[in-house]
Amino acid sequence: MSSEVSTMKSEVKDAPDSTHRRLKERHVQLIGIGGTIGTALFVAIGRGLALGGPANLFLGFTIWCSVILCVNNCLAEMVSYLPISSPFIRFAGRFVDEAFGVAVGYNFFIFEAIMVPFEIIAGAVILEFWNVGQYVNTAVFMAIIIVGYALINLFAVKWYGEAEFWMALGKVVLIVGLLIFTFLTMLGLNPLHDRFGFRYWENPGAFAEFYYTGTLGRFMGFLICFIQACFTIAGPDYVSMAAGETENPRKILPKAFNAVFYRLACFFVLGSLAVGVLVPHNSPELIDIFIHNKPAAGAAGSPYVLAMQRLQIGVLPHIVNALIFTSALSAGNSYVFCASRSLFGLALEGKAPKLFTRTNRFGVPVYCVLLVLLVSLLCFLQLSTGTATVFNWFIGLVTASQLLNYAVCSFTYIMFYRALKAQGIDRRTLPFRGLGQPYTGYYALFFTFTMTWVGGFTVFLPGNWDVPTFFFSYTMPVLIPAIFVVWKIVKKTRWMRADEVDLVDGLEEIEAHEAGYKEVPGWFEERWQRWSGKFTIRRRTVVDVPVVVEKEI
Known part of the structure; x- marks a missing residue:
């Protein structure tokens, strides 16, 4: 690295990263699932089905999964190479422009922090499936959830990892169980013995028209489903945020990023196909809930539960509601972790108050977590304003923010790729090498940036103008560039050239950690080894005993 590169570092000396590397491979794998799967996959997905139809829903989710896979390619290569805290936020500042990193960091922090009260409200609504609000005030349940998040996130990160492991495991059980339920019931294994198969793709049809009729109406239906997929599908960013606290990152992270493909294919592609098989898009219940905004408690708005009720299955809806509640808790827990680590990353580089660099004796950025928990108190707005209204506020705000995050990841990778090439670093030496680069980066950048706008x-369609909807849909796409411009002017930052990008700072610490790392199995791993060892087939070893023949004398 040239001496010119060293002079390009910020005048603000980076604070030391005092987090602890305690997350094991199973923790990181399930953290990725925990942040990926929220209540939107089980309940809100019905909106796309009602407005676009089953074929549009399936196409929208499948195409958007290809976009997220390309984002995953970009993040995996960068983060596996340099697994530091809040990686893609700090990469944006190092590989592109310091002001760019600041704008990215605050965008991601706002997105993750706002998602916490969203999932808390979702959890409270899910409990209404059992009419618990008649006995205990909703505010009490929301307060209990916030306290639970505090207990999990303020202590050692390994306890966060354990909590997320078991809660996310419940999500896996739920989605796999629902896919099996879909397959069995469509073949006639249901109380009505109705072998319905793909009946609803023929009647009322595979495509629904939205706003207009004919081809344009069907395209608009696809666009609605595509936007629904943008809000519902996530994944690689949650894996990357755990990079700074992963035990053996260069070994564990590539595996976790590779697993994103299977999660997307199983959970989202098959999930979007399943709901279109189970429920017709013109179902009166779907239309009442997602078009006429009729409130539905908990899982009652889920297409899966609607199918169970139609097939006269009595117990499963309660089990599904319980697991969806666990899903909401797990997603909110992941958002607390990611929001606090994004703020911590900003503070490490002097882009946020130094107070937020402090960690407790467990290595947790305690003040970052506390600030996120304060933001979570926004969930109490729904007590006076109304759940549907607050939900729409949050969804409009965070959808654009999430898309901006992915656009930034893609653009940052393109700059990283150019820097590698300019500085003569062979990509074949990297711990992870993404396929089809840099073209998949360009593909992801095009779709994510376009969908941001x-x-x-829908607010621009004749008769649909609504000021709050417009405001919440386009606040972040305007605010983030404004932060970039203000920081750039005030701090006089400049765009990094490919040959001066810092690709080595932090590598020495990572390599030293790798060299001295010794894997110590935890409580779960030890018991798994003991349990699995009981079923290990051991071969019998035959030892040849030499035969001594006495000579006759």
Whole structure:
């Protein structure tokens, strides 16, 4: 690295990263699932089905999964190479422009922090499936959830990892169980013995028309489903945020990123196909809930539960509601972790108050977590304003923010790729090498940036103008560039050239950690080894005993 590169570092000396590397491979794998799967996959997905139809829903989710896989390619290569705290936020500042990193960091922090009260409200609504609000005030349940998040996130990160492991495991059980339920019931294994198969793709049809009729109406239906997929599908960013606290990152992270493909294919592609098989898009219940905004408690709005009720299955809806509640808790827990670590990353580089660099004796950035928990108190707005209204506020705000995050990851990778090439670093030496680069980076950048502005298009349709909807849909796409411009002017930062990008700072610590790392199995791993060892087939070893023949004398 040239001496010119060393002079490009910020005048603000980075604070030391005092987090602890305690997350094991199983923790990181399930953290990725925990942040990926929220209540939107089980309940809100019905909106896309009602407005676009089963074929549009399946196409929208499948195409958007290809976009997220390309984002995953970009993040995996960068983060596996340099697994530091809040990686893609700090990479944006190092590989592109310091002001760019600041804008990215605050965008991601706002997105993750706002998602915490969203999931808390979702959890409270899910409990209404059992009419618990008649006995205990909703505010009590929301307060209990916030306290639970505090207990999990303020202590050692390994306890966060354990909590997320078991809660996310419940999500896996739920989605796999629902896919099996879909397959069995469509073949006639249900109380009505109705072998319905793909009946609803023929009647009322595979495509629903939205706003207009004919081809344009069907395209608009696809666009609605595509936007629904943008809000519902996530994944690689949650894996990357655990990079700074992963035990053996260069071994564990590539495996975790590779697993994103299977999660997307199983959970989202098959999930979008399943709901279109189970429920017709013109179902009166779907239309009442997602078009006429009729409130539905908990899982009652889920297409899966609607199918169970139609097939006269009595117990499963309660089990599904319980697991969806666990899903909401797990997603909110992941958002607390990611929001606090994004703020911590900003503070490490002097882009946020130094107070937020402090960690407790467990290595947890305690003040970052506390600030996120304060933001979570926004969930109490729904007590006076109304759940549906607050939900729409949050969804409009965070959808554009999430798309901006992915656009930034893609653009940062393109700059990283150019820097590798300019500085003569062979990509074949990296711990992870993404396929089809840099073209998959360009593909992801095009779709994510475009959808950032398309996401709120319905407000411009004749008769649909609504000021709050417009405001919440386009606040972040305007605010984030404004932060970039202000920071750039005030701090006089400049765009990094490919040959001066810092690709080595922090590598020495990572390599030293790898060299001295010794894997110590935890409580779960020890018991798994003991349990699995009981079923290990051991071969019998035959020892040849030499035969001594006495000579006759």
